[in-house]
Amino acid sequence: MIEFSAFQIFVIFMIILYIIRRPRIGKSEPPLVPYSIPILGHTYNYLFNTKKFFKECKEQYGGCFSIYVFGQVMTILSGDSLIEVFRNPDDFDLISAANEVLPLQHLLVYNGGTNRESVKFHAKTAREQVSGKLDLNIGIVQKYLLKGMEKWIGDCNDPKTIYNAWNMVNGIISLPIANILVGEEAASHEDLVKSFENLAFDLGPLLIIPPILSFIHPKLHEFVITLPMKFGWNPVSRHREVVMNRVKPVIEKRLKEKNVFGDNYKPYNDILEYYMNQPDFDHTKPNNLPYHVDNLFVMTFVSINTTSRAAVDALYDLAGRPEVLNELYEEALTIDKECNGLVTLTDVQKMVKLDSFVKESLRHAGNIINLAHYMISKSFTFSNGFTIPKGRKTILYFDDALKSKEYYGNDAEEFKPFQFVNANSPATKVDRSYIIFGGGKHACPGRFFAVNETKLFLHKFILKYKVSTKSGKIEEKLLIGPYTIPSRSGLVFENKVKNK
């Protein structure tokens, strides 16, 4: 009888894996960048040599090329091909690619997570109820940003050093958003605000598990990371419990008010009220309230960590550049005097230097690639003649667009805080070289809110505090493969008035 050692079985397995997983590229497809290590393909360069690797690939193979990473062919798009993804939303699907990384369908069990249909509702909510009501919301944002800063930063009469600044800024940013989501009464409960604040961070570990099993089959990674959820573990459950307990009495109170006041009922200005007005709302029915709370969680995912990320990046960008801080302080002081400390939407719009700075900070967010989409039609032919088959994963070459020399000059890599001041190019305006909020029909509908909240946070912050890096240098973000997270280096906060 023939006996096989473990090593021989491993070798046979690898040979079979190599044969069945070997990428097959059609004639008219974007070129597959050659690689020398079978099975691994470009995975090493993708993870550890990312910026240089993508730059060299583009130089050699043009704006549209394919690489083989974690057992999957991905097509990297830049220039016109990138824009074609935004222009053809029926062919390219962001949600299925996002669900692969963060399986919301297994976490938000009452609303089934996100799909192309439900995202239309969330986009409408963000567009009409959050960004669309900015003039109303700005007062709430101002009030709770100040409360959050008091709680998280304090008076800083003595200099205070913070290392995990993202955590701190996330705490500040989530307080106004919690108020906009469920109203002031429910958001007065600390446990509810904590749940919104921590929800996305709690799921962070799922995002950083490397998809090693995808070398065997892409679905295997998803299967394994969702296995604990199939056995009942769900990090969202306790947050759902907290939020349901806090919003239920508020809903009941509002329903009573509606009964008493009839047509004279004064509606509340929050997303909870908006959900209560939906035809499918009946919190007394089984699973109905958890369904709406899961919808609130989708809004939490898209709004809190994204905005706090923009705000903390801006804070680090400021801390390393005292001259920029001084210039922004002058602008902040003038506007503060004009409005007597009570900022309206018009006042935020007058903060043109701050707007330019925020835009530049977002341009330097640092992700080399972003926004994976699956191509879901039978096939798609780009205007450059390349065709990709159904099921191909495409990823947008963000760094190439955001650091484009054609649009930002030969010093596109430099941080130029006031380059947009007289350029009629606000931080909310999406275009082919500024894709931080995506583009086309699905461009982020919450961007008007996000930019305004970030500006207002920085405005109030600059008036009260001085910030510097502990190292005295400009701190770089941490690169994890092609993606970045904010620096963890110390930021030193001082009270501006006390330490003049």
Ligand code: HEM
């Ligand atoms: C700085 C903060 C933010 C950034 C960088 C950001 C970025 C993005 C990006 C890149 C997309 C995908 C766009 C595309 O497919 O072309 C997106 C979509 C979306 N964002 Fe944001 N976002 C931010 C804040 C917000 C906020 C505050 C909200 C809600 C109030 C929000 C709600 C949404 C929604 C609902 C979508 C899906 C739109 C659709 O598919 O039609 N975002 N966001």
